[in-house]
Amino acid sequence: MTNASDYVPPKVWTWNKPSGGHFANINRPIAGATHDEALPVGRHPLQLYSLATPNGQKITIMLEELLALGHSGAEYDAWLIRIGDGDQFSSGFVAVNPNSKIPALMDRSGPAPIRVFESGAILLYLAGKFGAFLPTDAAARAECLSWLFWQMGSAPYLGGGFGHFYTYAPTKIEYAIDRFAMEVKRQLDVLDRRLAEHEYVAGSSYTIADMAIFPWYGGLAKGWLYGAAEFLSVQDYRHVQRWADALLTRPAVQRGRMVNRISGERSSQLHERHDASDFETKTQDKLAAET
Numbered sequence: 001m002t003n004a005s006d007y008v009p010p011k012v013w014t015w016n017k018p019s020g021g022h023f024a025n026i027n028r029p030i031a032g033a034t035h036d037e038a039l040p041v042g043r044h045p046l047q048l049y050s051l052a053t054p055n056g057q058k059i060t061i062m063l064e065e066l067l068a069l070g071h072s073g074a075e076y077d078a079w080l081i082r083i084g085d086g087d088q089f090s091s092g093f094v095a096v097n098p099n100s101k102i103p104a105l106m107d108r109s110g111p112a113p114i115r116v117f118e119s120g121a122i123l124l125y126l127a128g129k130f131g132a133f134l135p136t137d138a139a140a141r142a143e144c145l146s147w148l149f150w151q152m153g154s155a156p157y158l159g160g161g162f163g164h165f166y167t168y169a170p171t172k173i174e175y176a177i178d179r180f181a182m183e184v185k186r187q188l189d190v191l192d193r194r195l196a197e198h199e200y201v202a203g204s205s206y207t208i209a210d211m212a213i214f215p216w217y218g219g220l221a222k223g224w225l226y227g228a229a230e231f232l233s234v235q236d237y238r239h240v241q242r243w244a245d246a247l248l249t250r251p252a253v254q255r256g257r258m259v260n261r262i263s264g265e266r267s268s269q270l271h272e273r274h275d276a277s278d279f280e281t282k283t284q285d286k287l288a289a290e291t
């Protein structure tokens with residue numbers, strides 16, 4: 001085993017130095033706002049404050065799917081929260097999510113605004129509000145909720161565990177990478193076995209469980225996360241690949257992946273979304289760039 005450390009933890013941990021690594025400038029051991037700044041509010045019933053990380057994409061995919069189904073009440077303004085710059089610590093953001101993490105949603109369609117934070121809670125809130133993508137039959141609903149919460153419990157091992165130590169940590173620690181690679185491959189296998197027998201994660205219908213799982217495990221399978229496709233042999237998870245490819249053909253998934261994106265090809269980035277026509281402008285930009 002390499003990278004053995006002679007670090008001995010002190011009796012009491014104190015914040016006496018930066019954590020190092022990719023997120024050193026935003027990591028802090030205390031909650032609350034660092035500065036006073038109100039959030040912008042647009043004209044639509046739903047105001048989303050987010051970034052196109054996998055957790056952010058879950059919600060924009062859901063909103064685009066709801067709009068594609070004809071739910072005009074799902075019209076939304078998507079505002080960009082640059083977490084690398086600390087936007088999640090503004091007083092306005094903390095009022096919507098005291099946990100200072102994207103995504104956060106304000107529903108302004110009723111007499112008093114309703115805040116919702118945690119991506120799983122937002123998906124459930126929207127599914128309940130619009131009566132869509134959450135089965136009503138007890139057994140199918142239980143399966144959908146089980147997989148939704150599987151994702152919420154599993155992804156921190158993928159992002160905070162594997163992704164962090166494989167990509168972002170200041171040093172490569174073999175023990176940490178082995179531990180989380182093992183767990184992530186196990187999770188991919190759980191999903192692969194499920195998708196070998198069912199078209200979608202919760203069964204025969206497309207639900208919020210697919211929307212929650214796709215940006216994380218579909219993204220990993222398609223090689224978008226952590227540059228780890230080869231390392232994790234993601235091509236071996238054939239059923240996950242089949243499912244991810246099928247979801248990728250959905251226009252709402254394609255749109256949802258673009259909203260609040262600030263990395264990758266410029267033509268795939270829609271920093272803010274305030275109108276459906278924002279995507280058309282983007283498509284024209286893309287065509288212009290290709291010719």
Ligand SMILES: N[C@@H](CCC(=O)N[C@@H](CS)C(=O)NCC(=O)O)C(=O)O
Pocket residue numbers: 026053054055056083088100101102103117118119120
């Ligand atoms: N359990 C939360 C996790 C959200 C989360 O971790 N968001 C990250 C981006 S993917 C974030 O905002 N990080 C900023 C920070 O940690 O300061 C959810 O699913 O909504």
